[in-house]
Amino acid sequence: MDIDFDLKFFTFKRRVSLSKKTFQYIVAILAILLATIASYWGSEKVLMLILAAFGGSLALLILMRQLAIGYILLLLGSIFVPFSGPGGINASMLILIVMVLLWVMDMFVVKRQFQFVRSGPIRPTFYFMVVCVAALLMGQVLWYVVAIQAPLDTQLGGFAIYFFSLATLVMTANIIKDVRWLKAFVWLFIGSGAIYMFARVLNLSVFDDYYALGYTANSMLWTWLAALPFGQALFNHDLSKSKKAILWLIVIVTMYVAIVQGQDWKSGWVPSLIVIGVLLALRYKRAAIASTPFVLTAFIYLLLRQITAEEWSWGTRLDAWRIVLEASRVNPLLGLGFANYYWYVSLFNIRGYYVAFNSHSQYVDLIAQTGILGLICFIWILFEIGRLSWSLSQRLTDGFARGYAYGVFAGLAGVVTAAFLVDWVLPFAYNIGLTGFRASILPWVFFGGVVSIQQIYLREKS
Structure with a gap:
């Protein structure tokens, strides 16, 4: 039995089919990889980076499907995500930059026209x-x-x-x-x-x-x-x-x-x-x-x-x-x-x-x-x-x-x-x-x- 995925990037759509066995292999490899990284370094920082990468990837997929959800993520990130990088850059700025880039890419790559409300x-x-x-x-x-x-x-x-x-x-x-x-x-x-x-x-x-x-x-x-x-x-x-x-x-x-x-x-x-x-x-x-x-x-x-x-x-x-x-x-x-x-x-x-x-x-x-x-x-x-x-x-x-x-x-x-x-x-x-x-x-x-x-x-x- 195949597992079907619908990939969507704004107006771009693609249906991908994976066999159940292939999907199990992918999940197992990812689990082993993440566990190895976390145990090798054995630090909370590495674990947090892994979780941040996973969460960021998930958020990116959500934004690619419905960019307006980004405003909810923006608000929640501003309030609750304590991350602060070099110079004070935080989740608010990072989420906003991603949203703006996705919006511009949609106009430039997908729609191929820059059109704004008057x-x-x-x-x-x-x-x-x-x-x-x-x-x-x-x-x-x-x-x-x-x-x-x-x-x-x-x-x-x-x-x-x-x-x-x-x-x-x-x-x-x-x-x-x-x-x-x-x-x-x-x-x-x-x-x-x-x-x-x-x-x-x-x-x-x-x-x-x-x-x-x-x-x-x-x-x-x-x-x-x-x-x-x-x-x-x-x-x-x-x-x-x-x-x-x-x-x-x-x-x-x-x-x-x-x-x-x-x-x-x-x-x-x-x-x-x-x-x-x-x-x-x-x-x-x-x-x-x-x-x-x-x-x-x-x-x-x-x-x-x-x-x-x-x-x-x-x-x-x-x-x-x-x-x-x-x-x-x-x-x-x-x-x-x-x-x-x-x-x-x-x-x-x-x-x-x-x-x-x-x-x-x-x-x-x-x-x-x-x-x-x-x-x-x-x-x-x-x-x-x-x-x-x-x-x-x-x-x-x-x-x-x-x-x-x-x-x-x-x-x-x-x-x-x-x-x-x-x-x-x-x-x-x-x-x-x-x-x-x-x-x-x-x-x-x-x-x-x-x-x-x-x-x-x-x-x-x-």
Whole structure:
């Protein structure tokens, strides 16, 4: 009796038949080979490498059959896979690179045409990708002859963070053609995040061993764990009252952990609080208008109080911005290349010291690494995402899609705020780095999801 296999690579299909005896030989040989390798070296590291190779091969086969499953693997890998290689490269980056390569290969080899959806955010994203390539090339120029540059591998790491984040937006918009995949990703994200937050409230520290620190200690997790469930709770009319109550509870617990347990970490609760405020204002417009003077007064008071309490911190931050921008003047259009400014700023005096430092601002980082052109493209992308998500929120009738559009619109406000605080959205190699890429990839998936919903809506309309 033969054993039949259906091999499929996107549109390529091939049926392979193996005799039962041949299949048994193959299994036996593989088992002996793996056992020999593991016993010969006798180390846990070798065993982990074997398991990683097996798991990677299995994941590759799954992706070749259905690339959209990659988003589930991406999220699970970001949260639970502790692997960290040279320079901090991790499962998130590796899975994403494989997904992008498979997607490009499908267009280049199988379909033999490069075709992308047409939507407002796509064009500035492509422009930004081109700017990133140009900035990487510019980074090979020694702009200050008495200074040293960042090592090439560090520059490539910084470039990869930018380039593949942008590629994620475009890929998501083109790959997800069924809203069920987006639903699966969103609900898995909310569910996994809720488990972590409830564990924090109940002081179950055992969960810290399973959730990667680079994922949980990133502002993007907290921002989007406020935006998406609250958007669904307020605007998804298809949900029952009990499900909405659960989502409300998740948001309340998240904000409790962020504000009460993590009060000193402003990147955790400030963007999330902005998100909550935007969604409440959109849902209860009259109350929002009436309370605007009080909210503004409270906001200004808290801001001034914060600046006064941390005057030294804000002062040094402003000094750092000034020096980084001063160093970037030698090439204002395309910047100094990825990670280079970290070494160049040591030539400048910051409060009596000549040291290397980072700007702690996404916007300053953008100018320093990719120039004014990079900053313009970034702001252009955010503007287009905001315009599209707002437009969809006013037109969509499907409960999930409508709640998602509102959630992304509010989440965008959180992203803008978080980017002001630290480089949470496009991590800087010497600060948040590839470790933070585990969670910084989230907004780019969600941005691409908005474009995907737009395309699904247009297809249904036509």
